[in-house]
Amino acid sequence: MKALQGIDGQLEWAERTVAKCGKEEVRIQVAAAGRKRADLLQRAGHYPPPSGVTDILGLECAGVISEVGAGASFQVGDRVCALLAGGGIAEDVVVDSRHVLPVQGLSLTEAAVIPEVYATAWLNLFHLGVLQPGEKVLLHAGASGVGSAAIQLCKAFGNPCWVSVGSANRLAYCESLGAQGGVLRDESLEALRDFGPFNLILDPVGAKYVALNTQLLATDGRWVMIGLMGGRKAEVDLGMLLAKRIQLIGSTLRSRGADDKADLLADMRQRIWPLFANQKLSPRLERSFPVRDVDVAFAALASNRICGKVALIVDDRLE
Incomplete structure (x- = not known):
């Protein structure tokens, strides 16, 4: 698969090894990924991923589940978004199924900027x-x-x-x-x-x-x-x-343990996820860019002129 790497301050859309999908994990074919200042810092070498986490950029994404590990409570074809410690700006990502939320009533690009x-x-x-x-x-x-x-x-x-x-x-x-x-x-x-x-x-x-x-x-x-x-x-x-x-x-979210994040996402699903359906909450997606324009997207984020969120579209066919 291809994924976005930040190396010595430069961005590179390059081939990476496909991760295996284990027990209670799901593989998501990524439609879009949200952008954060953390990505700018990681690209510059100031915010390395936690130990054992991929160095592929991206802390949130949305897409379609393409593989389900044993015990995971989702099905192939489900539209979802996910909270990640890394790896979201890629053609696919494997994630703990407890860190995944269903997407309904929103585009995948909108959903991609919600989780983190x-x-x-x-x-x-x-x-x-x-x-x-x-x-x-x-x-x-x-x-x-x-x-x-x-x-x-x-x-x-x-x-x-x-x-x-x-x-x-x-x-x-x-x-x-x-x-x-x-x-x-x-x-x-x-x-x-x-x-x-x-x-x-x-x-x-x-x-x-x-x-x-x-x-x-x-x-x-x-x-x-x-x-x-x-x-x-x-x-x-x-x-x-x-x-x-x-x-x-x-407080930092990225370095929290898998169980802590699972509890947080479960609480969000119960208490705030319904508020997106009745439009009391909104993704606030300001701009989206195709992944080929990643440098432009990062420049927009770094400009401090964006209100809300920026997304990178990885595969628009999934929308």
Whole structure:
């Protein structure tokens, strides 16, 4: 099969060995794969896959099941999407069947951009962040794929949320999804005080926002850090953390164990999957590109001008 590799900063659509389909696994013939910043980092050599995971790029995909291992609860021909630790940008991928969700009422290209971002948002807001109805949320990088999912989940489950974003267009986009408001990061971050204090902050930025976050959080607030776009080292006012009883939670989804991911996906299937059918949740697919235009797709993602998600179409015949 052919698959996308990131080697020394270059992308290559090259022949790779076909993996065997084992017990409780399924093989998916890939129609499309979602793009994430993690792919940019891995291509540049800054985000290697966990031990034992393929170095093929791609953390989410959708397609049609072409092979089913013993004990897997799917059938050949099922339309599905999958959460992956790697390998999604390929002609086919083998995955634990517990990390697969059925696709109904959406195109496969739309479904391809759902698993990773919604799993990330659901894990960090409601599992780790223990978000309760009515609690206030701040989402940094609110127009990103994870941010787009998080805004919609907050709206669906009764949590008012605000965002920090990079432009007025992005702020308008976030408000159209259900955000109460927000600020532009290059102009008025301090204005977030007018909307706080917040019970939970979802933060992909890191060091640059440490002081700001500790000031904006309410007593017993949760600060869930999911990225380091703004650096990894900063001074922390531990006295403020103690005084406010702030919980600082570091979180990554990719390196979690198979059982943890299976439990997360099972909860998503029960609690949020029906919300796509009644259109309370949306994939927020902004642009899609054929896999031959992968460099253009990665450039679009790196531009920070995309609201929502980017997909790569691997096989349009499957749609």
